[in-house]
Amino acid sequence: MLESSPPVQLADLAPGASATIASLSADPGLRQRLEALGFRPGQRVQLLRRAWWAGPLHVRVGMTELMLRRRDAALVALAA
Amino acid sequence: MSTIAVVGMPNTGKSTLFNQLTGSHAHIGNWPGLTVELMQAELVLEGQPVQLVDLPGIYDLRGHSEDEAVVRRFLESTPVELVVVVANASQIDRQLRLALQVRQLGLPALLLLNMADEARRFGVAINTERLAADLGLPVILLSAKYRRGLAEARQVMAEALTGEPHQQAPVRALDSRLAQGDAALDGAMAQLVQAAVSLPPQWRDRLTRRLDAWLLHPLLGLPLFFLAMALMFQAIYAIGVPVQEGLATLLDQFGQGVIKPLLLPLPPFLQGFLLEGLYQGIGTVTAFLPVIFLFFLAMGVVEDSGYLSRAAYLMDAFMERLGLDGRSFVLSLMGFGCNVPAILGTRVMRDPGLRLLSMLVIPFSLCSARLNVFLFMAAAFFTPRQGGLVIFGLYVMSFVAALITALLFKGRFGSNEPLLLELPPYRFPTLPQMLSRAWAEVRHFWFWARRFIIIGVVAVWLLNNLPLGVVPASAESLSGRLGTLMEPLLAPIGINPKLTVALVFGFIAKEIVLGGLAVIYGQADPAALSRAIALDVSWPQAVSFMLFTLLYTPCLSTVAVIRSESKRLGFTVFSVLWSLLLAWLVSFVFFQGVSLLQRLGALG
Ligand SMILES: Nc1nc2c(ncn2[C@@H]2O[C@H](COP(=O)(O)OP(=O)(O)O)[C@@H](O)[C@H]2O)c(=O)[nH]1
Numbered sequence: 001m002l003e004s005s006p007p008v009q010l011a012d013l014a015p016g017a018s019a020t021i022a023s024l025s026a027d028p029g030l031r032q033r034l035e036a037l038g039f040r041p042g043q044r045v046q047l048l049r050r051a052w053w054a055g056p057l058h059v060r061v062g063m064t065e066l067m068l069r070r071r072d073a074a075l076v077a078l079a080a
Numbered sequence: 081m082s083t084i085a086v087v088g089m090p091n092t093g094k095s096t097l098f099n100q101l102t103g104s105h106a107h108i109g110n111w112p113g114l115t116v117e118l119m120q121a122e123l124v125l126e127g128q129p130v131q132l133v134d135l136p137g138i139y140d141l142r143g144h145s146e147d148e149a150v151v152r153r154f155l156e157s158t159p160v161e162l163v164v165v166v167a168n169a170s171q172i173d174r175q176l177r178l179a180l181q182v183r184q185l186g187l188p189a190l191l192l193l194n195m196a197d198e199a200r201r202f203g204v205a206i207n208t209e210r211l212a213a214d215l216g217l218p219v220i221l222l223s224a225k226y227r228r229g230l231a232e233a234r235q236v237m238a239e240a241l242t243g244e245p246h247q248q249a250p251v252r253a254l255d256s257r258l259a260q261g262d263a264a265l266d267g268a269m270a271q272l273v274q275a276a277v278s279l280p281p282q283w284r285d286r287l288t289r290r291l292d293a294w295l296l297h298p299l300l301g302l303p304l305f306f307l308a309m310a311l312m313f314q315a316i317y318a319i320g321v322p323v324q325e326g327l328a329t330l331l332d333q334f335g336q337g338v339i340k341p342l343l344l345p346l347p348p349f350l351q352g353f354l355l356e357g358l359y360q361g362i363g364t365v366t367a368f369l370p371v372i373f374l375f376f377l378a379m380g381v382v383e384d385s386g387y388l389s390r391a392a393y394l395m396d397a398f399m400e401r402l403g404l405d406g407r408s409f410v411l412s413l414m415g416f417g418c419n420v421p422a423i424l425g426t427r428v429m430r431d432p433g434l435r436l437l438s439m440l441v442i443p444f445s446l447c448s449a450r451l452n453v454f455l456f457m458a459a460a461f462f463t464p465r466q467g468g469l470v471i472f473g474l475y476v477m478s479f480v481a482a483l484i485t486a487l488l489f490k491g492r493f494g495s496n497e498p499l500l501l502e503l504p505p506y507r508f509p510t511l512p513q514m515l516s517r518a519w520a521e522v523r524h525f526w527f528w529a530r531r532f533i534i535i536g537v538v539a540v541w542l543l544n545n546l547p548l549g550v551v552p553a554s555a556e557s558l559s560g561r562l563g564t565l566m567e568p569l570l571a572p573i574g575i576n577p578k579l580t581v582a583l584v585f586g587f588i589a590k591e592i593v594l595g596g597l598a599v600i601y602g603q604a605d606p607a608a609l610s611r612a613i614a615l616d617v618s619w620p621q622a623v624s625f626m627l628f629t630l631l632y633t634p635c636l637s638t639v640a641v642i643r644s645e646s647k648r649l650g651f652t653v654f655s656v657l658w659s660l661l662l663a664w665l666v667s668f669v670f671f672q673g674v675s676l677l678q679r680l681g682a683l684g
Binding site for chain 2 (some may be wrong): 052062078
């Protein structure tokens with residue numbers, strides 16, 4: 001059962017796996033920053049790795065690689 | 081004169097381009113209506129002098145950050161003839177936003193796609209003619225770092241200036257003009273990319289992939305980072321310290337052999353002042369310049385290679401628990417060079433709590449001016465082996481002080497600012513760029529050091545020799561009285577009246593401390609000075625002095641920049657008092673602890 005349920009959180013993707021962004025639920029300031037860095041609905045995003053001690057995520061969107069905290073990543077909803 | 085504004089997202093190579101175009105003639109200018117300083121330089125384009133202004137890196141003209149507000153205010157208050165938009169060509173899939181916004185404002189503009197080398201390497205192909213036609217702006221591919229395409233860029237800038245009638249008025253109704261185009265922005269960007277760009281089907285940077293697998297490894301990443309830092313410091317000392325010693329000897333010989341005979345006709349007190357005070361004070365700091373140069377060179381390489389942003393990634397989890405974030409760590413690391421630019425760097429933070437807490441922590445970074453004092457004292461009191469351990473211990477103390485401070489005060493300066501940081505591909509720094517940067521830093525350091533040393537040495541000398549007719553530096557002199565006055569406070573931490581005077585002047589700048597000691601002890605030659613100090617104070621006193629020097633206020637410039645950046649007098653006073661208190665407590669515990677152990681016979 002668990003295996004077939006699609007991941008909804010960026011932080012839950014297996015390192016190396018990709019998903020499509022469904023929507024952004026961040027406040028306007030953060031949303032603008034996310035968009036400027038390439039997070040847009042429909043865009044593919046790949047999780048490269050997670051840092052130790054519940055640290056930030058290393059992700060790739062388009063041609064850009066960046067780090068973001070899991071708390072902030074939770075505001076990026078992924079399409080099933 | 082025409083004004084050309086340079087805008088672009090952060091890390092697109094804007095500063096590199098600005099430096100390549102203008103050489104080293106840039107200066108910092110104040111603009112009416114803006115509270116921040118901007119880099120500007122004069123540039124001659126086809127015989128026409130123009131003024132190039134480097135605006136802060138921003139993501140979005142409609143953004144909410146301080147930098148974004150600065151750019152908007154600049155465009156609203158200054159007539160600009162041309163806007164040069166700099167973008168990273170390899171990230172063109174998201175970087176056209178600013179170019180479109182500038183076009184929306186109706187400003188004459190051109191688009192420079194920088195980092196063409198990386199775009200090619202990563203398989204991003206851009207049809208610049210098509211892009212230029214669709215955008216309606218000139219588009220040039222270039223590589224600022226490798227000086228490719230600069231001539232063409234200059235030419236197109238010149239043409240843009242001569243072509244159309246110039247817009248002389250600043251932008252009006254900026255917000256509403258931007259708002260109009262906002263909805264269509266994403267669509268327009270996608271269309272442009274679709275038409276003019278071919279993106280690689282998959283990521284091509286194998287080098288970055290492989291390096292990151294190790295350097296960002298969940299378990300190995302941090303140990304590797306600290307290992308790299310330790311090696312870096314080792315290398316700096318291994319090369320720098322012998323050079324420093326050689327240079328010190330040379331300068332001393334020059335002083336004794338050339339300057340001393342020249343000064344002979346002068347009265348003895350003036351002779352002493354010029355040689356033992358001024359020359360010696362400046363000499364000690366000059367001898368230290370090679371270490372500073374190497375330090376900034378190494379930090380420059382680490383930063384330019386892209387490893388420094390990785391450090392933010394590696395340390396963020398830890399820093400988050402201290403109420404800080406990965407950027408605070410990187411800034412503290414830069415603070416090891418000089419605290420002032422590190423504190424200025426907190427501008428990237430939006431949350432006031434986070435910014436203040438970072439500003440509270442950064443001054444504990446053991447900056448190069450303090451290192452100068454420590455290297456000298458360590459050599460005077462310890463064998464090279466022990467001295468190395470003492471210096472290492474001081475670095476550890478510097479981290480611990482920052483950590484304690486953050487833990488104690490994170491409740492008062494809480495924040496949950498989101499953290500989004502780009503991790504650029506690994507890059508090979510170029511030698512000329514690194515050298516010229518390190519050189520600029522050293523020049524800057526020297527400029528400050530020289531000023532402070534001269535003022536400081538004169539002041540210390542006066543304190544020692546006033547009121548008229550006293551025995552220099554005796555208990556009756558001003559400095560003696562100052563020392564006696566502070567005695568009840570400083571005796572418990574092992575600081576004697578002479579060291580007190582040095583500490584009082586160290587408040588202005590740590591560069592003064594050594595020159596001040598030379599004047600106080602009346603010793604010209606560094607070897608003689610260290611012998612004189614070693615005779616006067618014990619090693620626990622010396623270490624206590626170093627601990628105090630490490631922890632109390634780094635210098636007046638740091639206090640001034642904390643004041644101007646925090647815009648709060650109360651916070652500034654608090655930061656100074658806290659560092660004094662912590663310095664006193666740590667020195668007290670150390671000095672009394674060692675004294676106790678010595679009395680018990682457990683320590684030599
Ligand atoms: N590969 C490559 N790197 C560049 C180029 N121009 C700048 N860089 C590097 O990009 C990084 C950011 O440059 P910088 O000028 O500090 O960017 P700014 O933040 O926009 O001012 C530095 O490591 C530069 O060495 C270029 O044309 N090619």
